[in-house]
Amino acid sequence: MVTAKAWVLKKHFEGFPKTSDFDLKKIELPNLKDGELLLESVFLSVDPYMRPYSRRDMKEGDIMIGTQVARIVESKNPAFTVGAFVVGSSGWRTHFISDGKDLQLLPSNWPESLPKSLALGTVGMPGLTAYFGLLEVCKMKPGETVLVNAAAGAVGSVVGQLAKIGGCKVVGCAGSDDKVAYLKEIGFDEAFNYKTVTSLDEALRKASPDGYDCFFDNVGGEFASIAINQMKKYGRIAVCGAISQYNDSVPQKGPYVQVPMVFKELQMEGFVVTRWNNRREEGLKALLKWVVEGKVKYHEQVTEGFENMPMAFLGMLKGENLGKAIVKV
Ligand SMILES: NC(=O)C1=CN([C@@H]2O[C@H](COP(=O)(O)OP(=O)(O)OC[C@H]3O[C@@H](n4cnc5c(N)ncnc54)[C@H](OP(=O)(O)O)[C@@H]3O)[C@@H](O)[C@H]2O)C=CC1
Numbered sequence: 001m002v003t004a005k006a007w008v009l010k011k012h013f014e015g016f017p018k019t020s021d022f023d024l025k026k027i028e029l030p031n032l033k034d035g036e037l038l039l040e041s042v043f044l045s046v047d048p049y050m051r052p053y054s055r056r057d058m059k060e061g062d063i064m065i066g067t068q069v070a071r072i073v074e075s076k077n078p079a080f081t082v083g084a085f086v087v088g089s090s091g092w093r094t095h096f097i098s099d100g101k102d103l104q105l106l107p108s109n110w111p112e113s114l115p116k117s118l119a120l121g122t123v124g125m126p127g128l129t130a131y132f133g134l135l136e137v138c139k140m141k142p143g144e145t146v147l148v149n150a151a152a153g154a155v156g157s158v159v160g161q162l163a164k165i166g167g168c169k170v171v172g173c174a175g176s177d178d179k180v181a182y183l184k185e186i187g188f189d190e191a192f193n194y195k196t197v198t199s200l201d202e203a204l205r206k207a208s209p210d211g212y213d214c215f216f217d218n219v220g221g222e223f224a225s226i227a228i229n230q231m232k233k234y235g236r237i238a239v240c241g242a243i244s245q246y247n248d249s250v251p252q253k254g255p256y257v258q259v260p261m262v263f264k265e266l267q268m269e270g271f272v273v274t275r276w277n278n279r280r281e282e283g284l285k286a287l288l289k290w291v292v293e294g295k296v297k298y299h300e301q302v303t304e305g306f307e308n309m310p311m312a313f314l315g316m317l318k319g320e321n322l323g324k325a326i327v328k329v
């Protein structure tokens with residue numbers, strides 16, 4: 001008999017999440033039936049979507065949603081061998097039982113030298129978000145200028161590097177000087193700390209006096225309201241996320257987008273990465289290849305210990321992560 005530990009949502013978040021909104025539970029797992037397998041989480045992901053999706057998809061007492069890289073410890077399913085690693089979506093728990101349908105094996109050519117946690121970041125959902133958002137929503141072209149915010153995070157850091165591979169000029173904004181230094185290290189042409197500039201409008205203008213063809217928006221709110229005025233004619237805005245708004249109890253008010261949208265003839269499109277689930281393999285293959293070739297660099301903010309999951313989640317929402325926020329069990 002295996003006892004799993006799981007973090008549940010004790011109380012729906014109001015405003016910024018608190019550690020007291022979570023509860024740690026123990027769950028006795030039954031013996032395996034034919035076709036099932038027992039998995040042990042090795043790395044778990046903490047992601048911004050957990051904040052808005054908890055309100056949309058969860059009720060109090062539910063296990064926190066989320067993905068993990070897990071190792072198969074027992075198998076009564078011939079398609080899965082003990083010792084193999086998979087990406088699962090079983091939420092914040094140390095162990096779980098699956099029939100295999102919801103699991104994705106790590107690519108068979110996964111190099112020994114790469115951490116398997118990358119399957120939750122650069123070579124996982126956030127990397128795919130950058131890939132499809134840039135190619136299919138921004139429709140970036142060589143020679144264009146791309147702006148990305150939350151640029152030193154899991155999605156943003158890949159956006160900037162893929163835009164460079166695509167022959168674009170890249171401007172990134174992040175919330176600390178260390179993050180800005182990292183962006184320059186991984187090839188961003190321009191980067192600045194949006195928290196310390198005296199005027200965001202001026203900083204954006206200085207970074208690209210001719211304006212922006214593509215804006216990959218991870219932040220929304222005031223940042224987006226200012227940036228939209230610096231789009232070039234026919235510019236494209238990929239609305240990927242709105243992390244500056246996720247903890248608002250009262251919705252923020254304008255400025256509104258219609259006037260710049262009309263006069264600059266902009267395209268602005270929201271998207272969710274799962275739209276391209278049928279092209280997942282294509283994206284992962286490309287991302288893994290670029291990582292192996294050293295064309296896409298990665299950084300992970302690893303928090304040790306399953307008991308620290310809420311803390312890692314809160315830290316990510318506060319901007320404490322450089323690169324992908326990961327919890328190592
Ligand atoms: N549409 C889709 O399918 C997907 C959307 N997303 C979205 O992409 C965005 C980035 O996600 P991800 O890369 O995983 O997370 P990150 O790794 O970028 O971590 C979140 C970062 O957001 C920044 N941030 C937090 N609060 C604010 C704020 N009030 N204003 C500005 N920046 C803030 C912080 O960086 P800093 O220090 O720079 O402020 C923080 O490090 C999120 O909006 C997320 O919801 C993610 C995956 C899929």
Ligand SMILES: CCCCCCC/C=C/C=O
Nearest residue numbers: 048049089125241272273
């Ligand atoms: C089971 C993983 C589902 C990931 C979907 C992520 C969509 C994110 C939206 C905003 O953050």
